[in-house]
Amino acid sequence: MLFPPMKFDHRRPRHLPHLDHTDILLMGLSPLGSNGWIEPDGEAGRYHLNKLAQRRRYGDRVYNALPESLPAQRELAECLLPYLLREHGDCYRREGARLYCLPGGFRAPVTSAEPLWTASLWVADDLVIMEPRGDTHCLTAASLCAASHWRLEDKIGGTLGDIHAVIPGFNATLLPRVERFFRHLRVEHPVVRFNWSLQRGGRLNQRNDDAAQAADAELYYRVERQSLRRLPDTGAVIFTIRVYLHPLLQLQAMGPALPKLFQAIESNPLVLQQYKGFDRLEGALQPYRALARGAAQ
Template identity: 25%
Template sequence: MLGFSVDDLLPRARGGGVLKMGLAKLGESEWLQPDPDLDARARGFAAFPDGIQLTPEAGAPGRELAEMLGIAGALPEAAAAHHEDMCLLTRKPDEDQYRLVGAAVAWPSDWTPADQRGLPLRALHEPIQGYEEQLASGVDHFMARLKPGAIYGRANWFIAATADKRWIAEPPEQAFAHVTPENAGEALFVRSERQTLRRLPQTGAILFTIGIYVSPLGALSPGNIDRLADAMRTLLDGEGERRGAGAYAGALIRYAGHTKEDVRP
């Protein structure tokens, strides 16, 4: 089961190393966060109107989605009524990859929906080190075989220097310049995406949802702080450059060590 907080998601999230989808099958009641903060969603979309990007191909699946959720409208209205950002992907008969045809994203994790609209999956994931070699074929195969009714979820995490839900990464040396082992618990924020995939039964489009959760490092359980510290070593050997890990990993690892000493009997 995937929970709805950073503490719940971290144990299920990949911690570096070889890229994996890491999917868990979800029930209908586990799909979307209950009781979303709709005022926060409205503020998020108002502050970032470019988060809504629609191609003509998004019309029919967007209306199907809204109807399925009991909402009047299409994709933007569906996302505004839930905690999760929502994206629609379709594939024409002569195409070998799904493409992003619609996005309603208030809280992106360092990406710009306007730049990604209409792109196929492999181009969408091009910035992710190792995606083409380790994961692209598996993702394409999964998407092609996904059946209506089935819901799958996964989680990931990033380290950020801000608690803002809409996150645009700054140069790491600048963003994390103030972070020390002593203040890392308050200065570093762990950002988790709770992602789900399901196929809409009528149009055949695939809905990709992204629920954003952010927590100060120091508010996490001791086990999760240790988990992140262990992951830092793997990140530095792989995706560290893309994630800027070199600018904060030392402080996080030393903070975790101090925390462990503080709770030691």
């Protein structure tokens, strides 16, 4: 069987969430279409190799699973595999005990003793399992190889409040809404949301204990496309995180994207700007500010 030619262009930003969602704390949830759970593209191989390298380097600091999460892990894999073959048959093909990803040029096992890790190798997204515990949900398993300055070893087993406690104002203003949303998320109504930020250099994994990027490293626009869906049998919520990285200069060619980025940064309270690290990037942002002012004139 021959695959049709790929139609993805990863050289241009696929999503520009700051144009619609300037508020860093905004939930910004939208319905997820039937075929929109995962977005395959030509960079799949890069993410696959990154996951293998991060696991070799960090071990259980990028993949960890509590024993009680195994049923949810299995259910996730059992839902994700047929979805990829059905909805993205131009990208995936089953070859016996392995899954072949055309855009990534790799093959990954279909089953293993670590169902969540195996499933995460099929896709570019990081995969997180949140399971109901009383009135909240807890992080019971995750493959997290493209983290944005947070560490899985600090979050595994934690509640929604524990996980987000470092975000200024989150527990006071947003936690009740998030917990209510998780409790009422229905199997048939998955959703998607976006986060955006800036970073130095093009590394996918931005763990806090990594060495700092060089002060002159290129600035990148970082987008996280996050989907949430309830599994029907275990009731676990699957949280997918697909990271997109684009040199910040690419935004200059996309209409108002660059000027509106600075408007979005400045519209947030100072404490949230500091949490996102925008203050530490201020010197490096000055040339882009000049470009943005020129574009706006």
